[in-house]
Amino acid sequence: MSGIEVLFFDVLGTVVDWRGSITAETRAFLKRHEAEQVDAGALADAWVGRYDASVDPIRAGTRPFVPLDILNMENLTATLAVFGLDPAALPQDELEDLNQAWHRLKPWPDAVEGLSRLKQTHIVAPLSDGNTRLLVNMAKRAGLPWDTVLGADIFRAYKPMPEVYLGACSLLGVSPDRAMLVAAHDYDLDGARLCGMKTAYVRRDHAADPSKIGERVVSADWDYNASDLVELADMLK
Amino acid sequence: MSGIEVLFFDVLGTVVDWRGSITAETRAFLKRHEAEQVDAGALADAWVGRYDASVDPIRAGTRPFVPLDILNMENLTATLAVFGLDPAALPQDELEDLNQAWHRLKPWPDAVEGLSRLKQTHIVAPLSDGNTRLLVNMAKRAGLPWDTVLGADIFRAYKPMPEVYLGACSLLGVSPDRAMLVAAHDYDLDGARLCGMKTAYVRRDHAADPSKIGERVVSADWDYNASDLVELADMLK
Incomplete structure (x- = not known):
């Protein structure tokens, strides 16, 4: 890893x-x-x-x-x-x-600290269905210390369409196996893994799409399982 | 303005x-x-x-x-x-x-301070012929506090092609007249102005493309003329 x-x-x-x-x-x-x-x-x-x-x-x-x-x-x-x-x-x-x-939208309490620590050793970037301006406004307000911001409007596609994951890896100049998606949603991690990326699952209460509650099945075989972004920073340091 | x-x-x-x-x-x-x-x-x-x-x-x-x-x-x-x-x-x-x-590449001495001040009141983003990873690596090393990074590989085009300027405005959710290009090169400012953007010229010794030295004609009618990014921050505050 x-x-x-x-x-x-x-x-x-x-x-x-x-x-x-x-x-x-x-x-x-x-x-x-x-x-x-x-x-x-x-x-x-x-x-x-x-x-x-x-x-x-x-x-x-x-x-x-x-x-x-x-x-x-x-x-x-x-x-x-x-x-x-x-x-x-x-x-x-x-x-x-x-x-x-x-x-x-407001960050979870661990998000700014976790991202700040992860940024010291990795490039950190959102890969979101949100559009770029939405993500930039959110980051400025919340103090999310992204290295760059990748919205769905850059790829003109939504996750889990493979062009999002592969396009993001291409823009950041890495092969998929040198990139990892961090997400609280299994379908998203599945999409990233199908493209050859590493995966980190973060448990979030109240994170699921309300239309999908009850459908969620947590897999045990993601590359990392963390309770929040600070714990993930501990795992990756 | x-x-x-x-x-x-x-x-x-x-x-x-x-x-x-x-x-x-x-x-x-x-x-x-x-x-x-x-x-x-x-x-x-x-x-x-x-x-x-x-x-x-x-x-x-x-x-x-x-x-x-x-x-x-x-x-x-x-x-x-x-x-x-x-x-x-x-x-x-x-x-x-x-x-x-x-x-x-190393920033000019005023760049980090100027960008940090301008970031307090505006979204600040590079719009460069460099590819995104090049710009992200440069920013991490030099401490350039971009809100997001826009490389030429996002648009698959090089300045002064209009799709670069117009694509950047679209991703940042602004009409061109609510965006300004800051540049030391006239051809770039011309390209931005043709797309309806505002323009700020920054004087940089030794900034010109070496193949173009002698060709450069500084226009006086950019929206702003500044000696560096700190002076531009003073002008825009």
Whole structure:
């Protein structure tokens, strides 16, 4: 394992607490719009839970690539309607601001320290379905010390499409066996491994896509299993 | 000018002293190989001076894109031969190491402070003909605090091809008029302005492509003219 030069990180759920962050911003939004009868956690999970299905047509090639910001907005308006709120009756700039909550996702408590330590010995970069600007805004706000930022819009593809993993390795100038994906999601690690990359699983409570809870099967055979990014830094030092 | 969100930086000559750095590494290389009779500065300038012409076929579409690392190696072997050194007689790993000197280019003395200050109020990113790994290695070594790194291999094109400037604005989620290119080279600023971006000229002694010295005409009508990146930070604060 000593030949690993580059660590790529899944971000949504692995580095940041997407469900918790979206719930908090949704709750504030509902309060501002006097809709506190709506369950913020349920609405947030329904919104986040549409993400995977909304990406599927792009993965399948039946829809041209659009960045996550656009999918999130489509999913937000659909979710609000399901919860009895008419998106057309809400100010557009307020909807845009709520959608920007994805640019403000908060890191898990260990993330900044873990990444800072891992950066001392490796190149560290997100490899996320988020678009590049979303990831840059998030990093500036949260202090995530990336060496560079790789959003899905660079590859015009979403994980686990192989062009994402292989394209990232090519841009960082490494063969896949000298790169490792760090992620809390098995399907993502599977995609990386199929491309020849090393894999590190990080356990995260509340990290799963809400639409997939119950489906998750943790494999025991990833190259590393860590409870958080600080523990991973200990393992790799 | 208050609407500028993203600052893109030319790197070779603008942020780092390419000619000085390459000369120093070339001199050490010649010493190791008992070829101190060769003028290191002349060889380095000849090597750097081939860069622009070697990119031209890619700009013209008559050669498929290859990253700068590959062009640099082609130019290095051609230059050594011109100076009476047979590249085939030199160890390949030593040639690779000298070629990697481009990953180790040293920043101008004001660069880290200037970028650090500009990063407080703007997104800062290189927009360079260098490949992404070259720029990441350089940044880690020199402490350049980029928010993200955009190499030519992301766009598979070289400046001043418009797809580089427009692609960079798209990835960073800004319209061109909310982005500014900072560069020491007029042709680069011209390319950015043609795409609708703002422009900041930074005066750098010894920054010009050696093949173009004498051709350079400094325009007075860039949006900003600064003597270095610290002065630019003063202007934009």
